[in-house]
Amino acid sequence: MQRTPRLLREDRLSDFLCALPGDHCFVSVETKSGTDYAEYPTSSTALRFHRPTSPIKQFFLPPREHIAAYWGAQGLPEIVPFSLVGLRNCDLLSLRYLDHVFLGGICEDPFYRARRAAAFLVSVDCLPPQKTCFCTAVGGRPYPEGGFDINLSPVDDGYVAVAGSDAGESLLAGLPFLEDAGDHLLGQVEAARSSMVEALAPAAGSVDPDRAARTLAGTEVNRAWEPWAGKCVECGACTAVCPTCHCYYIIDTPGIDPEIQPGAYAKVRTWDSCLLAEYARMAGAGAKLTPRPRLRSRLSNRVLHKYVYSPDQYGMCGCLGCGRCDEACLGGMKIRDMVDAVGSQR
Amino acid sequence: MTLHANPYEPIAARLAEVVDETPTIKTFIFTPDEPIPFVSGQFVQLCLPGIGEAPFTPSSSPREPNRIEITILRTGAVTEALHRLEPGAELGIRGPLGKGYPVDELEGKDILVVGGGVGLAPLRALLYHLFHIRDQVGKIEIKYGARSPEELLFRRQYGQWSVLPGVRFSATVDVPHPQWTGRTGVVTVLLDDIQLDLKSCLVFSCGPGVMFKFVVQKLLELGARPEQIYLSMNRRMSCGIGKCGRCNIGPYYLCKDGPDMNYAKIMGYADVF
Numbered sequence A: 001m002q003r004t005p006r007l008l009r010e011d012r013l014s015d016f017l018c019a020l021p022g023d024h025c026f027v028s029v030e031t032k033s034g035t036d037y038a039e040y041p042t043s044s045t046a047l048r049f050h051r052p053t054s055p056i057k058q059f060f061l062p063p064r065e066h067i068a069a070y071w072g073a074q075g076l077p078e079i080v081p082f083s084l085v086g087l088r089n090c091d092l093l094s095l096r097y098l099d100h101v102f103l104g105g106i107c108e109d110p111f112y113r114a115r116r117a118a119a120f121l122v123s124v125d126c127l128p129p130q131k132t133c134f135c136t137a138v139g140g141r142p143y144p145e146g147g148f149d150i151n152l153s154p155v156d157d158g159y160v161a162v163a164g165s166d167a168g169e170s171l172l173a174g175l176p177f178l179e180d181a182g183d184h185l186l187g188q189v190e191a192a193r194s195s196m197v198e199a200l201a202p203a204a205g206s207v208d209p210d211r212a213a214r215t216l217a218g219t220e221v222n223r224a225w226e227p228w229a230g231k232c233v234e235c236g237a238c239t240a241v242c243p244t245c246h247c248y249y250i251i252d253t254p255g256i257d258p259e260i261q262p263g264a265y266a267k268v269r270t271w272d273s274c275l276l277a278e279y280a281r282m283a284g285a286g287a288k289l290t291p292r293p294r295l296r297s298r299l300s301n302r303v304l305h306k307y308v309y310s311p312d313q314y315g316m317c318g319c320l321g322c323g324r325c326d327e328a329c330l331g332g333m334k335i336r337d338m339v340d341a342v343g344s345q346r
Numbered sequence B: 001m002t003l004h005a006n007p008y009e010p011i012a013a014r015l016a017e018v019v020d021e022t023p024t025i026k027t028f029i030f031t032p033d034e035p036i037p038f039v040s041g042q043f044v045q046l047c048l049p050g051i052g053e054a055p056f057t058p059s060s061s062p063r064e065p066n067r068i069e070i071t072i073l074r075t076g077a078v079t080e081a082l083h084r085l086e087p088g089a090e091l092g093i094r095g096p097l098g099k100g101y102p103v104d105e106l107e108g109k110d111i112l113v114v115g116g117g118v119g120l121a122p123l124r125a126l127l128y129h130l131f132h133i134r135d136q137v138g139k140i141e142i143k144y145g146a147r148s149p150e151e152l153l154f155r156r157q158y159g160q161w162s163v164l165p166g167v168r169f170s171a172t173v174d175v176p177h178p179q180w181t182g183r184t185g186v187v188t189v190l191l192d193d194i195q196l197d198l199k200s201c202l203v204f205s206c207g208p209g210v211m212f213k214f215v216v217q218k219l220l221e222l223g224a225r226p227e228q229i230y231l232s233m234n235r236r237m238s239c240g241i242g243k244c245g246r247c248n249i250g251p252y253y254l255c256k257d258g259p260d261m262n263y264a265k266i267m268g269y270a271d272v273f
C-alpha cells in the first residue's frame, strides 16, 4: 500500500486520537516531574515534549502478571486491543530488541506476542532532547524510521502523519480532516530532524558501541569495576527504567482465589533485577551460592549484557542511548562513564 | 486472546513410586499425562503446585518418555517438600528444556564420565543411552565421587555396569568408614587411572562447581583439550526457555544453550565455576 504523507492540524489532534483503534489509548503527557503516559482522554497530551520517563516495556511486559493458571484456575490476563501514542524512536527500537527475546529464540512468549498483536503504535519525531539522551552515539536517530503504524512529525500547523503499516495507512486514508502535506511541510520535517541531530551532536561521540564491545569483553571480574560498584546502592532502579532490561522471575502460588477455586494454581511473573544479590542464588550451602557474589561482577554483567553480549545474542546493541538509567541512578553514575573508564583501563 | 502453546503451563504428572537412594537423595518416578520425549541431559522444571518450581535432569532412560525418574537431593524449600511426597501426589512438569548432551557426536568416541554427588543422576540418563548404543562407541569409563559411602548413589547398579564389555567403573569417597575398602579422596584421584585415549575421547561431567574446577584442571594437565569436555552447569533458573535472563554465562543461557556446555565455549568468561 502506498504511504502518503498527510497534514494533521493541531486542532484536529483530539479527533485523531479518538479515531485510534482499541479499547484503550495511552498518550504521552506532561506531568509535574516530566513526561509519562496516561490514558486518553486527558488534557495534558504532550507530543512536543521530551520522552517519557518510564519505558514502554510496561505495556508489553507488565511488572506483575499471571502467566499460567492450571488445574481449574482461571484468571489469565485478558489482552485487549490498545493504542500507544507518543513513542520515540528509542522506544520503537526497544520493541525490536524485546521482539528478539520474546518472539525469537526457542519459543515465543504467548503473552508478549498477544500484546504486540493488540498494540497500535503511534510514534513522534523527538523535539527537544532530554539532557541525558545519547541515541545518536549508539547508532540511533531522533526520529522513527520504521516499526510504527503511524508516525507524527511536528510542523508549524500540526503534524505530518505518515503510515508505517497497512493498518496505519487505511486508518489515515479514512480520516476526512487530514489534508495533503505539501513539499514545504516535508521540508519543515527534514529541517526539524536535522536540527535535532545537531542538538544531539555533543553526545554523538560519547560512546562507541563497536569499540565498547571490544574493550569491555573479558572485563567481567576486572577490578576496574570496583569504584563503580562502590557507588551502586543496589536499588535496581536502572534495570526498572531500562527499556531493554527484561529479567523476570516466576512465582508459584495457589490459584487466583484459593477460597473460590481450591486445588487450582497459578504462576505469576514479576520483574526482577540482575543487580540484586539474591537474583541468582542457588540451593544448598556450597562454597559459592551465587555465580556473581560480588556487586562489581553483577554491575559488569549488566553493562556487558548491553554492549558485549546483546550484539552476539540479538545482533543489536542492548543500550539504545535513552539515558533513563543515568536519570534514575541513585549513585549518580552514567553508563557511558563506566564504559569509558573500564574500557580505557585495559 | 487465543494462546497457542503456553510454555509456562505444566503438564500434570502423578508420582508413581519413591525410591530411597541415600540419606539425602531419593528417586521419584513420575507418570506424566502426556509423554515427555527427552534427549539425555535435557532437563525439566518440576512444579510443586503452589509451592515452587525447580530444575532437574531425569536420571532414567530417554527411551521411556512415559515413566520419568528424577533423582533429587534434599537441600531447600522445593526439594524438602518433594521429599515429603507420597506416591499418588499430583505435580506439574514443564519440559523437556535445554539442548541435552551432544548425542550425535558420540559415535566412535571413547567416553569418560566424571560425576560428583547427586551429579551422577543426570549422567545416568547418558549412561543408559551409551549402553544402548555401546557397539557404536569406544570404551566407557565412569569415575564417581561421593562424600561418604552412604551417599554413593545407585550403588546397586555399579556391579551391572562394570561387567558390561568395554565399561570400567570406579568410585571414591571423601570420608570413608572402617568397612570401606575402595578409594579415598576427591574424584580427581580416580583420573590418574584412565585407560582410554585422552587426546580424542569426550568427557561428560556433572557435580558441584568446585569439582568442575579441579576436574577440568586435571584433565587439561593430562592432555585433554577444552573442546572435548562437557560440563553440566548448575545455575539458578526460572523460565527455562532463555528469556528471563537468570542463567547466563556471558551471552549463553544455560537453560537454552545447555545445561551441558562445551568447556571451550564458556572458559573465557568469568565466574564460570
Ligand SMILES: Cc1cc2nc3c(=O)[nH]c(=O)nc-3n(C[C@H](O)[C@H](O)[C@H](O)COP(=O)(O)OP(=O)(O)OC[C@H]3O[C@@H](n4cnc5c(N)ncnc54)[C@H](O)[C@@H]3O)c2cc1C
Pocket: A250, A251, A252, A280, A281, A282, A283, A284, B043, B051, B052, B053, B054, B055, B056, B057, B058, B070, B071, B072, B073, B074, B075, B076, B077, B078, B079, B080, B118, B121, B122, B233, B234, B235, B236, B237, B259
Ligand atoms: C539444569 C539443572 C539440573 C538439575 N538437576 C538436578 C538433579 O537431577 N537432581 C538434583 O538433586 N538437583 C538438580 N539440580 C539442582 C536443583 O535444581 C536445586 O537443588 C533446586 O533448585 C533446589 O531448590 P530448593 O527450593 O530445594 O532449594 P532452595 O535453596 O530453597 O531454593 C533454591 C532457589 O530456588 C528458589 N525457590 C525456592 N522456593 C521457591 C518458590 N516457592 N518460588 C520461587 N522460588 C523458589 C529459592 O529462592 C532459591 O534461590 C539441577 C539444577 C539445574 C540448573
Ligand code: SF4
Pocket: A231, A232, A233, A234, A235, A236, A237, A238, A239, A275, A325, A328, A329, A330, A331, A332, A333
Ligand atoms: S540505578 Fe545506580 S545505584 Fe541503583 S542499582 Fe542501578 S547502578 Fe546501582
Ligand code: FES
Pocket: B236, B237, B238, B239, B240, B241, B242, B243, B244, B245, B246, B247, B248, B253, B254, B255, B256
Ligand atoms: S532460566 Fe530463564 S533464561 Fe535461563
